[in-house]
Amino acid sequence: MSEEVFRQDLDENKAERPGGPFVIELLFREPAAMPSKERMCAVIEKHVGKTECFCHDGKTAGFAALDYRAEFQDQSVPVQLMVTACTAFDGEEIDDFLRSQMWDCLEERDRILGNCRYRVIATDMLARALPAAKRATLDMDFLEALSELYPDCEAFYFPSSGKLFTAESVRRDETEGTNRFIYFGVxxxxxxxxxxxxxxxxxxxxxxxxxxxxxxxxxxxxxxxxxxxxxxxxxxxxxxxxxxxxxxxxxxxxxxxxxxxxxxxxxxxxxxxxxxxxxxxxxxxxxxxxxx
Structure with missing residues (x-):
């Protein structure tokens, strides 16, 4: 356990916004190419269910999860799953306070954050309208798809909870049901x-x-x-x-x-x-x- 002393920081300008996007950051040592449209469609559909690609331009890939519909007052639309192209990552941006609570990756934490210089960001969109358990299932199925699409991924970082996992631990995990979200997302x-x-x-x-x-x-x-x-x-x-x-x-x-x-x-x-x-x-x- 860390012996470092931290101060409370309850600045209201830093308050959480409930229901925000669930963000998954894939960390890499070397730049990672975006998989082909055909490859992404096949793998995401295998894990998530029926999908439709509406964007794949090298900078962003977007997929409508047709089995997950967000119900609004005047319309029903499918939840979107987004993946960005690979960009630079600076592990120094993750401060000591956040690092101190990375219990699932303490031994590898500094090595990963020091050696990984690139990241791919994946997120859900419009998913706040889904029931909690359904959104949790979707996000974790999306995580499994990402782990298959990017075999060179070194680690997964979840900004909403501050959790960091090696990619190997994500791939070998056998947690089932909504407990997957509790394990990875909380x-x-x-x-x-x-x-x-x-x-x-x-x-x-x-x-x-x-x-x-x-x-x-x-x-x-x-x-x-x-x-x-x-x-x-x-x-x-x-x-x-x-x-x-x-x-x-x-x-x-x-x-x-x-x-x-x-x-x-x-x-x-x-x-x-x-x-x-x-x-x-x-x-x-x-x-x-x-x-x-």
Whole structure:
């Protein structure tokens, strides 16, 4: 764990915008050519379902995901999947605060961010209108297609959550269903509070799906237990929707496992750790820290 001291930065100008595009950055050591239109159509359709290419000009490739339609007040349109041409990448733009929470790639993190000089950016468009679980499925199927289309990709970076994965770990992952989005698209972060025994665990990435991020401010409990609890609650919210209201409770943790013998109350509060956003704060009872 990093011993570096970071400061809170809750500048409202840096606040999250829920429902924004889900961005996938593919990182490379050498420039990567955009695959042919025919190749991209075949691979994306294999993973995503029926698609229609509406743009492939060497700078941008765009595909309409015909099985995923965004419903608006006066029309229904297919969600779009976009891929850019390869451009320069500077890993130094990813600061120490973001690097400190790249738990899935700690050993390779600095090597990847130092050696990768190029990137391809992929994103969904109009997908904010989809139900959360459906969008999560689409984005992860798109990720699988990208990993096949770009075999020389070194790593995948997800800006909305700050997660970094080696390309090899993405290709060999066997997580199923919407849990794929929780694994790749949601980061459970951990912080020690300076000059105290307090700790903070929170999530980052849920707001892309218009779901609440979670927050735990606590002491006296193994933080790994809290991290596992956060992943479980995040998965529950993705599967069930935003069904936890102010004052309701979730099962707590007893001996490292979620247990209905203990209930922790929930309340929507301002985040303690940047970026500024509303989070679902989970009060851990006798282990809770701070005031609520």
């Amino acid at each position: 980061n459970v972060r951990f912080f020690n509070v300076q000059d105290s025994e307090d700790m903070v665990v929170d999530t980052l990435g849920m707001s892309t799906l218009f779901l609440p991020d979670l927050q735990y401010h606590f002491h006296g409990m193994n933080p790994n237990w809290v991290v596992n609890h956060a992943y479980n609650v995040a998965a529950y919210l993705l599967g069930s929707g935003n069904v936890i209201a102010d004052g309701e409770t979730v099962d707590g943790v007893v001996d490292g496992e979620m247990s209905s013998a203990l209930h922790w109350s929930c309340r929507y509060e301002a985040a303690l750790i940047q970026p500024p956003r509303e989070v679902l704060d989970i009060n851990m009872g006798e282990c809770a820290s701070g005031t609520r």
